[in-house]
Amino acid sequence: MRPQLNRLDKDQAGSFSGSFIDRSRPLRFRLDGRLVSGFAGDSVLSAVMASGIDTLGTYRDVPIALGPSANPAIRLAGRADEPQHALPMARTPAIEGAEFVTCGIRRSNPLARLFLPGRTLGLELDEPHALDRPWRRLAGAPSASSDLVVIGGGVAGMEAALTAARAGLSVTLVEASAQLGGHSGLFGTQEGEDNPETDMARRRDAIAASDAITVLTHSHAYAIRTGLVRVHRVEVKEGKPQGSVLDLPARHIVLATGALERLPIFAGNRLPGVIGTSDAHALASRYGIWPGEAAILATGSNVAYRLAILASDAGIAIGRILDSRPNPSSRFIAFSRAYGMVQTPGAAPRSAGLIKAGGTLSVHTDQAGTEPMLTGRLLVCGGWQPDLTLWHLAGGRSRWHGRHHRIEAEGGLDGIALAGSAAGYFTRRGCIESGQDAVNALLGRPRAPVHDPVIDPIHESPDAPATITEPPEDAAPAFLDSGREFLQRPAPPPRSWTSIFRRHPPRSGLVALSEAPQPLAIGDVAAGVDLGLIPPDAAGIVAQERVALVPLLPPTATIPPPEDEAVAEPVPSYLEGRFGGDAVLVRVVPAEPRRLETGALIYRNSDAANPLQAVGVVLRPDGDAALALMHRHISRAGLPVSVRDQGRAIAARIESPEN
């Protein structure tokens, strides 16, 4: 059995003890035959990661990190590999005694599963459908209608649900994780605010006490149009996890989908051990997971310093904080200095590489003359991008905001409103008030201004754009985003002739983003702007164009049947005028028994073959002859002609002119 190598000790973990798990209820299950231990409240993913599995598989022979942003579908062993049995690893509760297998892995040798190295799930990520979510192909089961569906159970979503319930609306609140709360815990407090955990707990209690609010946890919304949301939900029934696809009708929809963390672009930015601060915080605070005892941070955002402080409180040694900003200031920075953390301003990772024995990372910075740093974990933060995926799916527009370095929503949608970080708000107060405002806007009620008290930049430096550093030659690939689509940074073709002998020569990457066969996550599009691959003016339209749409047909619409078969006209319009304005129909009889093909050209003699000199054309077979359209002046009965058919001249004669 795999010990829980990466689970923090409860007594030392502080706020990283794992709020979702019950350490008094241990459990065990199997994944691909490997015995994994965990606790009640774990997801399959968290238990697997707690057990030291940190690698999804390989992409062009380079290992790729497993994490909340990129993990495969699984199913219960013994169930057929069909969409209805597939389950998301991150949303499936760990179940005592269950046996799971990963879906859709292409392995050249079926026995390879038995001999996987300890840290990897062994997926071959070059296979385009390795991280498929098969349930997206299923039709949704109709569900009871509610007045409002809120998507996202963070602070803004919870406030929207409570506001709507107070207004007498029935509400369905959809949350992907096991509990409501979102990511506010990472962002800390501002003056006059409760601590985030207290604030969230109060709202959770209020929602639990409300009869008007139905909460769907373990549920992910992935398709939307005005009046309808499609979600995939995981429930445990009779001790077994089960997935279902639900269509939730609603008059109003609030999208409180939060913000996604951008990935700084450097070589090796998805190696095992490299993780975003948001994912690292979620794993630690919810499940008590923190691999290793030391870490380095690379950030352009103040939030990462708060993670460093929380980690330090949990006994993790933060070796260094690289900050891409030359002179950053923040209350969190001041605290981190008080903790004795060393900060290197104006620095960013240039590359990360795995030192083979033991999974240690070697991190090179973009500063000349510095030695590589060795660490077990590199925490990265490239800033925050409002998650507008569902907004775009619903047809919402957006644009690039140059000062905020991100794509922001613009305009409105009928019956759909954004709230919280997804709507572009920065502070907890802004998110809370925007949750109220979204409901007021949808109900046509009077609206109050939303206060979003961003601290003066003198005291809190704004986030820097995600860093981009030029990769050294032969380095691990640099990806644009940390999600399930492995979009590698486009790069110039390799120059070294030796690359032709490698199993996977270093790929030049895509010539153009338009050629990418996968949907572009909003982080990919934002990275495309930063890299100069997408003009800022086009970011919104590209993000909308390249979102992974699952069509939801309106109730009245059906897929049209193939068009009725069109019957051929006697003389199609595209032949009008071809042989003069007074062309005639004739029967043409070949000198040898054969079927003349439609379109075969008719010439005066067998030497001619230039279609511009044709005097007629076969329209269609007519018994042992063919009906043809010809110049009137040569349509005399008995006149010999030549039909060029299947590459040779066929002697024929005109039998009879027709009207």
Add this chain to the structure above:
Amino acid sequence: MSEPIADFAVIGSTPLARLLAGRLAGSHGRSVLYMGESQSSYRLPRGLDLSVAPITRPESWAMLRQGIGETVKLIGRIAGRGAWSHVDPLFFAGDPAAAEALGHMRHMALGFGIAAEPAAPTMPVAHRSGIVLRDALRLNRPIIEPALDQWLEREGVRRLASEGVTIAEDGSAVLQAGGARFEARQAILADHDAILAHLPPAQWPALLRRHPASCILTTPARPLPTPVMLEIQSGITLLQQNEGGIAAIGLQDMASFSGRIQLLLGRDRQVEQAGQTSFSALATSDGAPALGRVGTVGADVVAGMGMAGAFLAPALARWLCGEASPFEADWFGARLVSRAPHGPSVAEYAPHISGTAP
């Protein structure tokens, strides 16, 4: 200081528009302003450039065959060999009328020296006939677009990121760019987007019809039998992308189009959408190109040129400068946008564009 008045303002972002602007300046010595975005590296495709097309008239095939050599030589010089790939496109049909049209296309292609073979075994489900045209050239827009932009600069074409365009009834144009005003004696609206965006409604020709159009990009799926497939009765084009996705383009609204693509690709392909876009496109009521001045005195338009239009750009430049050969002049002259509905027919097979109100 005011800018000198240019001879032409070419507006459009297709390879045809760029080639036209460059030829007008480089080969015919005209002063040319050019306005067009380079979008093919990040937007979904809305069309393709192919050296064959589903055309039935011999004079059009003759024009195309003449134009291919000249255009390929030009593009090769500008962008190198990577500018195109060799493909064997499949044209297929699903009803008797379309199958007949396919027969005419095949014999016309054979007559002009193109190997055109029946392709029944590779037919999509429920399609009765198809032809494969051997060794056609498909231009690679993401490669040639930046190269053409550099070429335009070398040819002395002034490229403008225009903030406003006004086209007068006499066809002259005023463009605002970078705080300056630029004038041209004659505007050329060289693709559908340009016509839709800039042609004054009062000058809209009766021949042109606006249609909803869509493009869907799929995630990697089982490869198509050939990299380019065209269902001729619907006009739906399927393109195999280099990285494994399939792009589908057609004159339908998204709701209808999405269902139709699922049917065309078949249930045995795992198809998920990796991108989709809706846009407006133009079609002529008889399926033939529409060129020249709207209302005989207004802006020049280039419409309905189809997938082979880029290969006619040098000839079009000659015609616009009054230097066309008699054959070229006859061909363009028969396809004027101002042509009378009951004049000599130049109609092509295009049932997918008929019956829709302008």
